Amino acid sequence: MKLLLAEDDAMLGDSMEKGLNLAGFTLDRVRDGQHVLNALESHTYDVILLDIGLPKIDGLELLRRLRQQGVGTPVMFVTARDAVHDRVAGLNLGADDYLSKPFDLDELTARIHALARRQMGQSQPQLQLGRLQLNPIERLARLGETALALSPREFDLLEILMRQPGAVLSLDLLEKQLYTWGNEVTSNAVEVHLHNLRKKLGEPWIVNVRGVGYKLVQLA
Numbered sequence: 001m002k003l004l005l006a007e008d009d010a011m012l013g014d015s016m017e018k019g020l021n022l023a024g025f026t027l028d029r030v031r032d033g034q035h036v037l038n039a040l041e042s043h044t045y046d047v048i049l050l051d052i053g054l055p056k057i058d059g060l061e062l063l064r065r066l067r068q069q070g071v072g073t074p075v076m077f078v079t080a081r082d083a084v085h086d087r088v089a090g091l092n093l094g095a096d097d098y099l100s101k102p103f104d105l106d107e108l109t110a111r112i113h114a115l116a117r118r119q120m121g122q123s124q125p126q127l128q129l130g131r132l133q134l135n136p137i138e139r140l141a142r143l144g145e146t147a148l149a150l151s152p153r154e155f156d157l158l159e160i161l162m163r164q165p166g167a168v169l170s171l172d173l174l175e176k177q178l179y180t181w182g183n184e185v186t187s188n189a190v191e192v193h194l195h196n197l198r199k200k201l202g203e204p205w206i207v208n209v210r211g212v213g214y215k216l217v218q219l220a
Contacts, residue, residue, distance in 0.1 A: 001116055001136060001159065002026040002177050004045040006036045006062075007078070008055055012101070016049075016078075019105045024139050025112070026156060028180050033057025037065070043176050045073055046116050050095075052079040052086065060089055067094040074115040078103065113137055120163055127162045130218040132205060134162050143201060153178060154197045157190075161206065161216035170213040 003020060007013040008031045020027050028043065030036055032055040036048070048066075052059035063075055074096040079086070082100035090098055096115055099108060113125055113136060127134045131144040136159055141148040150158065160177050161169065174190045194214060198206050207215050 001046045004048045005029045023109045033062040048075045063093045168213045168215045
């Protein structure tokens with residue numbers, strides 16, 4: 001799952017970035033509202049984490065613009081501004097959740113997963129397609145009764161595909177979902193991960209639509 005974190009406090013931002021990475025999330029971090037808009041021009045995210053008191057464009061104004069532009073990505077405010085009128089303003093503008101600082105990292109990660117499930121219309125943390133099962137919270141994948149030994153990138157790739165079964169996803173989109181800004185990505189990196197994942201699945205769960213991309217299909 002890929003997150004966009006907008007936090008201008010260096011110490012808190014470092015702590016959140018480290019904790020969320022350890023929890024298995026891929027994360028891009030920016031420090032002001034304008035860079036949130038820049039990031040969304042070229043990348044797709046599952047959840048956006050916003051501080052209200054951002055430089056250049058504050059979080060409330062930023063959310064207003066995003067919703068006016070039709071951006072439906074779940075947004076959670078993570079902020080020290082916990083007055084009732086701030087929470088009401090954020091929710092009325094289209095925020096999906098609101099977490100006051102200081103907070104517990106476990107609660108933050110649980111809320112992120114809940115937002116992603118809600119966005120996909122799922123009530124349970126586990127994703128399932130036929131015999132293929134994946135638990136994003138525990139980072140476990142199974143094919144029937146067999147546990148799959150996946151690398152972090154392979155797991156993330158499988159999660160992306162399982163959240164959109166049957167949809168053809170381009171290599172460019174998969175790359176943007178798998179890698180954060182600043183990563184030096186070799187031209188065939190995603191294809192290598194796909195090749196390894198397909199070998200570990202052992203059956204043609206992942207189909208190559210030539211010239212378009214890849215999709216996950218349900219097998220009996």
